[in-house]
Amino acid sequence: MNYFSSDFKLGILGGGQLGKMLLYETRKFDIHTKVLDPSPEAPSKIACNEFFEGDLLDYDTVYNFGKKVDVLTIEIENVNTKALEKLESEGVKVYPQTDALHIIQNKATQKLFYVDNNIPTAPFSRFAYTSEIEDSVANGGLTFPFVWKSAQFGYDGQGVKVVRSLKDLEGLPNSECIAETMIPFKNELAVIVVRNPSGQTVSYPVVEMEFHPEANQVEYVLCPARISDEVAQKAIDVALKVSEKIQHIGILAVEMFQTKDDEILVNEVAPRPHNSGHYSIEASYTNQFEQHIRAILDLPLGSTESKVAGIMVNLVGAEGHTGEVVYQNMEKILQLDGVTPHIYGKKQTRPFRKMGHVTIVNQDIAQARKIAEKVKNTIKVISK
């Protein structure tokens, strides 16, 4: 298969912002692209060769789309895997593979996979229904506080809740879930690992995530993480082990906790370009999106080293603002050194909605962190 031939077609399931950033990288190689997304206003529409509107969870829609391409990848995990299995059996290259998606799509399955493979992760219990949790609390099998996680379709902090009393369970969907021990941790870390079909594997430096205390969304991602070399090496070793066990093709973003005792526990993984790797567009020799393209086309993987330190600030809708979006003080943040905005083009804002991100690069991570805080305190995503 010659990826640079005009006959070659790459398909992407999902046409959101991640897909759009992935599509920019396909231009470097002049790859013909097709995108499937349920929304006629999908951000990717502006950057692909052909756009198809359709349901990512519908068997026929995904199957028929997949038959039009040579390699199929995703920008979102919630897709019809039965259709992907069929496509794989008929010779379409599906990356990440259906086997990897099955492990990852369901958080209970994912956690059991870690246990089966001796990968360190926080203790948990699986429940077929949220309502079963009350019994477990009543008979002492579960003690407060714990973290409730929906087994399926979690995104952007939805589907995750800290439970401190039975009252906190009210209103949660009564579906398959896990209850995870709350681990007091020093840091949340992430490592992106990339594999290609020829077996080449590379990992990016460890990044450190700072979360918004209320919204359960990442506020800053710092690369490199401000941790010791020993802890960094431990995190990379764990991430590489997860990658090797899952045998994914393309990107695997491995999110981890660094405990008070400097143990590394895997939190969860995503088999696609990830928020924790956005800094790489400005900071890395090869950004995560180009790297994913290289991987799924079985091209040699690029250097994962950084040219400079990078910090990403998520731009989320301000509280108290719902409606047509306005980016206040954009011109002020552009006066600061090494600042690059990425506005996703969503027309409507609402509290904590992800509207874009800003990357700050600098030779010095401490200086970058200062500028990042200034950026965060200056730009406001409000409504008209």
Next chain:
Amino acid sequence: MNYFSSDFKLGILGGGQLGKMLLYETRKFDIHTKVLDPSPEAPSKIACNEFFEGDLLDYDTVYNFGKKVDVLTIEIENVNTKALEKLESEGVKVYPQTDALHIIQNKATQKLFYVDNNIPTAPFSRFAYTSEIEDSVANGGLTFPFVWKSAQFGYDGQGVKVVRSLKDLEGLPNSECIAETMIPFKNELAVIVVRNPSGQTVSYPVVEMEFHPEANQVEYVLCPARISDEVAQKAIDVALKVSEKIQHIGILAVEMFQTKDDEILVNEVAPRPHNSGHYSIEASYTNQFEQHIRAILDLPLGSTESKVAGIMVNLVGAEGHTGEVVYQNMEKILQLDGVTPHIYGKKQTRPFRKMGHVTIVNQDIAQARKIAEKVKNTIKVISK
């Protein structure tokens, strides 16, 4: 005017590769874009919000297109400036301004402008017709060798010819032209200067260009140039003077010769993103395309410093190959450190046609230069 409002529209005259790279940067700011280009297969089509097919030299076409936008910019100089003048008079912001375009569009006018403003440039004579050159040679007003340049519409080395005897004049178009003294030079250099309407001016580091001896096309662009600090400062001073005199808005790429005596002579300028600034995508804190967008929207200009050394290799069609393009050994150059290809997506190759470029970045310019040469000797743009 709020550039981040959904009402704002940016227009680009020309939908080629430069326009496409410019459009990628508009996505960072979520700017609504319209593109006018004569070709239904223009590369920009994949990256703009609205595409219009039409002649860039036709008054009505350019005028009607311009009336649909708030700010109008160009990716090519050969556009109808009468229409731009009218649009300017009616309140459309045209950047670069028509005045600047008038100076630059015609090479004779451009050279006279340098003379009028005491900007160092190679001696030259202007001719209304190429046929007048013979008389000038006959009466001793002009001696071989000299450089013949068409006053209008030169691009990619077309419209430029070294003349060593009367025979070399055969076949040249009999139109307005200049005959320029051949200057023995050490280096060809370039400096990109950027101005915004508020008057902020920034300049990029001096780059050094290595030309292909036959095709008169740039083979390598190196940033930083391997020249002394004194010569670099002199080149920047000259470029800033040209910029100040022309009073352009947006990018001005100033190409210069460094003579054997370390004098700086201006060769020519381009009022738009330029081949000599492509390295900036990978190497600079703010790449030239983002910088042009910042400038024409009157936003604060970003840092022009480099994160790392950068070298650009132009990918041109190999001699002896005409037809459907194939990029041979792409996978081999991707194994090298810090290599990023940019394939422009032209389907047909022919000898010396610009088909793309490859950027090589490295902490060390000497190492980058070695890798660049390897890239150049490895990848081949051939036909099927």
